[in-house]
Amino acid sequence: MNKFSKHHNVKMLLTLGLIFLLNISTVKAQQPIIQTKYTADPAPMVHNDTIFLYTSHDEDDAKGFKMLNWLLYTSTDMINWTEHGIVASLKDFKWAKQDNGAWAVQCIERDGKFYLYCPMHGGGIGVLVSDSPYGPFKDPIGKKLINSDHVWNDIDPSPFIDDDGQAYLYWGNPDLYYVKLNADMISYSGEIVKEATKPKNYQEGPWVWKKNNHYYLSYASTCCPEGIGYSMSNSPLGPWEYKGMIVDASDKTRGNHPGIIDFKGKSYCFGHTYDLIKSETSTFYERRSVDADRIIYNEDGTIQNHPYFTKDGPEQIETLNPFSRIEAETMAWSKGVKTDSDVSGVYVTQIHNGDFIQIRGVDFTKSPKKINLITASLNTGIIEIHLDKPDGEIITTCQIENTGGATSWKTFTSKVKKVKGVHDLFFVFKGGQGELFNFNAWKFIK
Ligand code: FUB
Numbered sequence: 071m072n073k074f075s076k077h078h079n080v081k082m083l084l085t086l087g088l089i090f091l092l093n094i095s096t097v098k099a100q101q102p103i104i105q106t107k108y109t110a111d112p113a114p115m116v117h118n119d120t121i122f123l124y125t126s127h128d129e130d131d132a133k134g135f136k137m138l139n140w141l142l143y144t145s146t147d148m149i150n151w152t153e154h155g156i157v158a159s160l161k162d163f164k165w166a167k168q169d170n171g172a173w174a175v176q177c178i179e180r181d182g183k184f185y186l187y188c189p190m191h192g193g194g195i196g197v198l199v200s201d202s203p204y205g206p207f208k209d210p211i212g213k214k215l216i217n218s219d220h221v222w223n224d225i226d227p228s229p230f231i232d233d234d235g236q237a238y239l240y241w242g243n244p245d246l247y248y249v250k251l252n253a254d255m256i257s258y259s260g261e262i263v264k265e266a267t268k269p270k271n272y273q274e275g276p277w278v279w280k281k282n283n284h285y286y287l288s289y290a291s292t293c294c295p296e297g298i299g300y301s302m303s304n305s306p307l308g309p310w311e312y313k314g315m316i317v318d319a320s321d322k323t324r325g326n327h328p329g330i331i332d333f334k335g336k337s338y339c340f341g342h343t344y345d346l347i348k349s350e351t352s353t354f355y356e357r358r359s360v361d362a363d364r365i366i367y368n369e370d371g372t373i374q375n376h377p378y379f380t381k382d383g384p385e386q387i388e389t390l391n392p393f394s395r396i397e398a399e400t401m402a403w404s405k406g407v408k409t410d411s412d413v414s415g416v417y418v419t420q421i422h423n424g425d426f427i428q429i430r431g432v433d434f435t436k437s438p439k440k441i442n443l444i445t446a447s448l449n450t451g452i453i454e455i456h457l458d459k460p461d462g463e464i465i466t467t468c469q470i471e472n473t474g475g476a477t478s479w480k481t482f483t484s485k486v487k488k489v490k491g492v493h494d495l496f497f498v499f500k501g502g503q504g505e506l507f508n509f510n511a512w513k514f515i516k
Contacts, residue, residue: 100402101383102346102359103151106409106418108132109141110358111174111226111275112329112340115203121145121333122203123340124157124177124186128357135356137172140188142204148338148362149386149430152400155411158186158198158207165213168193174275174327177203178229178255180237185255187215187227187239194218195227195241197256210256216241216249218262223247226327229255230278232306240287243274248307269301270312275327278306281337284371288328288339292319296326298341300373316365317341317376322348325358330365334387339365343379389433389492393516398444398509402430402494410508412477418509421451426460427497427509437488438514445470446479446508451501453509457489460496465489470507479510486514 102109108128115122123143129136139159143151158175160168171191178185186198186207194214198207216224216239227241229251237251239258246265249258271291279286284302287310291299297319301310316328316339329340339362346359361379368374390396398418399409406425407418418427443453451470456462468484499506 101361101379101381102343103362103383104143104153104360105346105404106153106399106401106407107141108347108357109143109360110137110325110342111327112342112360112362113174113176114329114331114333114338114340114362115177115179116331116333117179117203119146119334121148121331122177123151123329123360124175125360126172126174127156130357132356135173135191136170138170139172140175140186147387147390147431148333148384149402150390150400151402152397153409153416154204155409155416157205158188160190162198162207163188163190163196163209166190166193166196174226176228176277176329178231178237179203180231180253180255183255185229187229189225189227189241191225192222194221195224195239199256215239215256215258216262218247226275228276228278230280230306232280236306238278238306240276240278242276244272246272246276246287246289263307265308265310267309269299269310271299277328277330279330280306281332281367282371286330288316288330290326290328291315295319295321295324298326298328298339300328302371313372315375316373317363317379320378322378336384336387337365337367338362338384339376341379386431389431390429392432392434392438392495392514393436395511395513396429397511398427398497400429401427403428407499414477414479414510417446417477419505421499421506421509422504423451423499423501423506425499428460429495429497431492432495433492434489434514436516437490438486438516440483440485440515441466441468441512442515443468443470443482443484443512444479444510445482446473446475446477446510447506448472448474448476449501449504449506451499451506453484454498454500455486456496456498457493458496459494460498462496463487473507476508 109125111126113124139156142154142157168190195216200207275290288300290296298317342358347357366374408420410419465487473480
């Protein structure tokens with residue numbers, strides 16, 4: 071081999087390597103990040119290597135606000151989200167009279183316990199506690215935690231624990247209130263304070279955090295529409311100085327609610343939009359959906375602005391291992407399907423001919439021999455798995471037989487063609503009329 075062709079080959083290999091790397095690093099989410107339910111008021115919490123995303127829940131038939139419970143989703147890669155269903159509901163508060171009003175919650179961990187602060191609009195703020203971020207959550211005090219004389223304003227609680235161990239609870243619309251929580255996180259000391267330096271544009275939805283010795287207060291700003299603005303301070307008690315908008319207010323949305331985290335070395339802002347419902351109907355309904363984007367801090371601690379949530383969302387942080395059991399309700403995108411739950415947990419339902427689930431950035435470190443698919447049905451159908459697009463190469467076609475019951479789960483096994491590298495998977499459902507089957511989990515076998 072002469073010197074030129076050797077150099078040429080090295081260059082070719084480097085280019086191919088770069089193309090491969092770019093393919094992985096540009097795998098992005100699609101927005102909104104959840105499509106199987108209407109979700110609002112995102113409250114992400116990082117625990118170990120996972121994001122626990124608590125959301126409020128706009129019912130499928132909501133016209134105005136119809137909100138009965140709170141949902142939980144998790145992700146380790148910012149792209150594929152697993153639904154865990156209803157994590158708490160109005161019914162968890164025996165004293166609450168509300169049959170609506172499960173507005174914006176937030177969860178925080180302290181000494182191995184998880185505290186979920188829950189507003190019942192017009193009914194005060196309660197607190198639930200659990201030994202696990204997945205629940206079950208229980209009411210430890212059997213009464214309102216915040217029981218003020220401005221109960222209509224007592225929404226959107228946001229807990230924060232400072233480095234010295236002092237915990238605070240912030241909340242309120244149209245004013246910002248706070249109180250010092252005791253170390254037990256289920257009681258407080260001192261008076262409820264109405265923040266005197268209510269920052270510019272403050273509407274509701276406070277979210278407090280600390281980074282590099284700066285205290286941040288983000289909130290739904292301007293009305294209406296609401297965007298996401300923020301202020302900074304050198305104390306958790308203010309005074310707060312308005313710094314600008316993280317996400318501008320836009321005609322495309324109405325309300326908003328920030329949720330801001332650092333995760334695996336990057337920072338993210340969550341909010342919500344009406345983009346999903348708008349893609350389905352031109353009638354206005356209070357049915358929102360959670361979006362997320364990466365945010366960048368400047369050297370002075372200020373945050374760079376986004377005009378709106380991006381169409382593609384954040385990049386995937388790490389690939390997904392297809393050789394461990396993956397719940398069917400883990401997905402980056404879906405068309406047509408919904409989720410439900412039974413004793414086995416959450417599963418994908420309302421599957422019709424032509425519907426699909428997309429899982430992004432799946433890493434076949436080794437070519438699998440077969441796949442196990444756990445389904446249940448009173449009908450039959452087919453699951454095709456396509457690579458990289460809904461009509462991409464088919465690596466398996468699995469016939470799903472009638473299992474005798476909508477939750478009579480059975481494992482179906484299907485041979486898989488050779489596949490290596492990182493791919494998006496499209497589980498495309500085929501069959502006759504009506505609902506085909508329910509889908510619980512899958513796992514590739516080496
Ligand atoms: O989702 C109900 C209410 O709308 C929330 O509590 C507010 O933050 C706004 O998003």
